[in-house]
Amino acid sequence: MLRVLCDVHISYRVVKFFEVEGIETIHINNILDGSETKDSKIRKWADENNFVLITKDSDFRNSHFISGSPRKLLKIELGNISTKILLDMLKSNFSLIEESFAKSQCYMELGRDYIKVV
16 A cells, blocks of 8 residues: 655645545654654654655665665656646656555656656
């Protein structure tokens, strides 16, 4: 079952989108130390609770490939786009997101003109 943790720079509208789709979704600002939570605590919490971390932060991509944590990561590589455009991209790729993150470990990168799944 897909569970989503949104990092600090991800809009609450993204949280709402996933909730409407029936997906358990939490924003980092509402758990642990909120926006002050260290990346290592975020990674550990996401892994221990089997959440996909959605972030714009490249540090998480690096740690995913170096140490395997977070195990499930959706990296947003869209620059400063509107939340509406991000939501449209998430909607149009929702099935792929669900399917990809059913695995025990997955990295997905969402760019302007591409989606990369590893």
